[in-house]
Amino acid sequence: MRMTLVPRFRNAAFALWRRNTLVWRKLLGPSLLINFGEPFLYLIGLGYGLGLFIGEMMNMPYLTFLASGILASSPMNTASFEAMYSVYTRMIPQRTYEAILTTPMEVADILAGEMLWCATKAVINGAAILAVAALLGAVSGWQALWVLPIQFLVGLTFAGPALVMSALARGYDFFNYYVTLLITPMFVLSGVFYPVSSLPPALQGVVQFLPLTHAVDLIRPLVAGQPVTDVALHLGVLAAYGLVGYLVAVKLVRRRLLV
Amino acid sequence: MDAVVEIEGLIKRYDSREVVRGVSLSVPRGRCVGVLGPNGAGKTTTLRLLLGQSPLNGGRIRVFGLPIPEAGRAVRARTGVVPQMDNLDPDFTVAENLRIYGHYFGIPAHTLDARIRELLAFVELTDRADSPIGTLSGGMKRRLTIARALVNDPELLILDEPTTGLDPQARHMIWGRLRDLRAQGKTLLITTHYMEEAERLCDELVILDQGRLLDRDSPASLIRRHVEPEVIEVRGAAGTVRAALGGVPDCRLEAMGDTFYCYTHDATTHIKHLEGRADLTFLHRPANLEDVFLKITGRELRD
Ligand SMILES: Nc1ncnc2c1ncn2[C@@H]1O[C@H](COP(=O)(O)OP(=O)(O)O)[C@@H](O)[C@H]1O
Ligand SMILES: [Mg+2]
Numbered sequence: 001m002r003m004t005l006v007p008r009f010r011n012a013a014f015a016l017w018r019r020n021t022l023v024w025r026k027l028l029g030p031s032l033l034i035n036f037g038e039p040f041l042y043l044i045g046l047g048y049g050l051g052l053f054i055g056e057m058m059n060m061p062y063l064t065f066l067a068s069g070i071l072a073s074s075p076m077n078t079a080s081f082e083a084m085y086s087v088y089t090r091m092i093p094q095r096t097y098e099a100i101l102t103t104p105m106e107v108a109d110i111l112a113g114e115m116l117w118c119a120t121k122a123v124i125n126g127a128a129i130l131a132v133a134a135l136l137g138a139v140s141g142w143q144a145l146w147v148l149p150i151q152f153l154v155g156l157t158f159a160g161p162a163l164v165m166s167a168l169a170r171g172y173d174f175f176n177y178y179v180t181l182l183i184t185p186m187f188v189l190s191g192v193f194y195p196v197s198s199l200p201p202a203l204q205g206v207v208q209f210l211p212l213t214h215a216v217d218l219i220r221p222l223v224a225g226q227p228v229t230d231v232a233l234h235l236g237v238l239a240a241y242g243l244v245g246y247l248v249a250v251k252l253v254r255r256r257l258l259v
Numbered sequence: 260m261d262a263v264v265e266i267e268g269l270i271k272r273y274d275s276r277e278v279v280r281g282v283s284l285s286v287p288r289g290r291c292v293g294v295l296g297p298n299g300a301g302k303t304t305t306l307r308l309l310l311g312q313s314p315l316n317g318g319r320i321r322v323f324g325l326p327i328p329e330a331g332r333a334v335r336a337r338t339g340v341v342p343q344m345d346n347l348d349p350d351f352t353v354a355e356n357l358r359i360y361g362h363y364f365g366i367p368a369h370t371l372d373a374r375i376r377e378l379l380a381f382v383e384l385t386d387r388a389d390s391p392i393g394t395l396s397g398g399m400k401r402r403l404t405i406a407r408a409l410v411n412d413p414e415l416l417i418l419d420e421p422t423t424g425l426d427p428q429a430r431h432m433i434w435g436r437l438r439d440l441r442a443q444g445k446t447l448l449i450t451t452h453y454m455e456e457a458e459r460l461c462d463e464l465v466i467l468d469q470g471r472l473l474d475r476d477s478p479a480s481l482i483r484r485h486v487e488p489e490v491i492e493v494r495g496a497a498g499t500v501r502a503a504l505g506g507v508p509d510c511r512l513e514a515m516g517d518t519f520y521c522y523t524h525d526a527t528t529h530i531k532h533l534e535g536r537a538d539l540t541f542l543h544r545p546a547n548l549e550d551v552f553l554k555i556t557g558r559e560l561r562d
Contacts, residue, residue, distance in 0.1 A: 015362040022359070023350045095346035101312055102340040103363035103411075104332045258312055259273075 016113025160245020
């Protein structure tokens, strides 16, 4: 085994990315319905319904506040679920990785390809939500298109740790823990539905370590047409989660498959 | 003759159990070497080590003169693999499986198109090109797996029990294709526990049992060296068989299940003893690889 500490990125990763893109294309119809349907439900149900009572939040209409929160949390969900359920399926029951590992591809290439795909899917779904939000008048200006590359990064951010979960999982049930203990709390606490500043001070400190908080801090001002602050910090935190997750996952998957 | 695969003193442990214990083996270019061994002998493990898919605990491997595991990528680029268990990609059709697999080797699209057409014809799956994997029979899946292993036009083909579980028609079809590949000059390394397969396809056989290499030679030499040329298989009550053949010279008597095997250099006199007896049935045949295999690896059940 060539157990280099830091795997090099190779073009081989795109072969796996391409594989996943082709599978996705086959299921385009149903997946687009879900992509547009769910954000519509959230934005109309919560945005209009709650918006009526709330009016403005942090100097923007509540619909904009909520839409920008969902634009940050959607890539988290898309990438996490893809990197857990789909990746695990390919790795263990479907034996797809076993087949791939008899070609020149290595574990590092496979997982890099998976992460690229998770991020791509996060942007596809995110773009659908952005379109819906724009239709509903929740987006102010073209600078909101910067949301898309940030969603790509957020996809990488969450794909990394989710790959670690796949590498450790002995079955699908295992993912429930990760979703219940980490993804759902982040969804509720990281400023998607209300500003983090309204949390108790101790909790505010904790929330600053969660990647979703930084995704919200980048995406919300872009959607609302406000200045973005601390860009380097936010990008750095998002990149760090993705990178560390990737490196740990490569190590664990090698240990699991190359025995 | 230059060797495509050279293995020396290979050792592999799982936990503290040694499952490959000092195997040495070489596969000359353009030849077919068969690895014969009961279940659990270490065949699959040896093949995985060879491909750089598993860390070794001792010994040395070179494939195409390159060191394994260091040169694993380069070696896999020139090798085709048919794994013991089918692992075709269920999200794709027959032709798409070949295409996707070709992408993993970085084969350019125009080369790939032509190659896929040739390979589908070679394994007689042209009319199933657009079928989903789930609709294929076991034999078709195996043929597609062989086509997939050829997508990179490999110099070395590694097949792990290529016909286990297939019906005789499918098996013969695959043997035919493997002989074609031999004729094209490809080097083949095959594991099997079908003696007929080993005898038909391979120039040379190695017998592996419990991680140890017990012998290696051509099929004919193995038979000549290990067993007498003729065999009489006898069925009947144990006492009756022993009474009929017990005192006869030049008869090495072995029992397995409800059958006795009398190994001999000349069966003429033995047959006289058996003929016309209503309480025994017998069959006279030349010795084959199965006799060698049972003699070398023992007659008890394996799993
Ligand atoms: N991943 C593994 N962990 C522990 N033991 C293993 C593993 N893979 C194979 N073995 C053991 O190694 C031995 C050789 O297995 P294998 O190479 O699959 O045999 P064969 O292919 O000849 O049937 C068996 O006893 C098997 O149980
Ligand atoms: Mg095996």
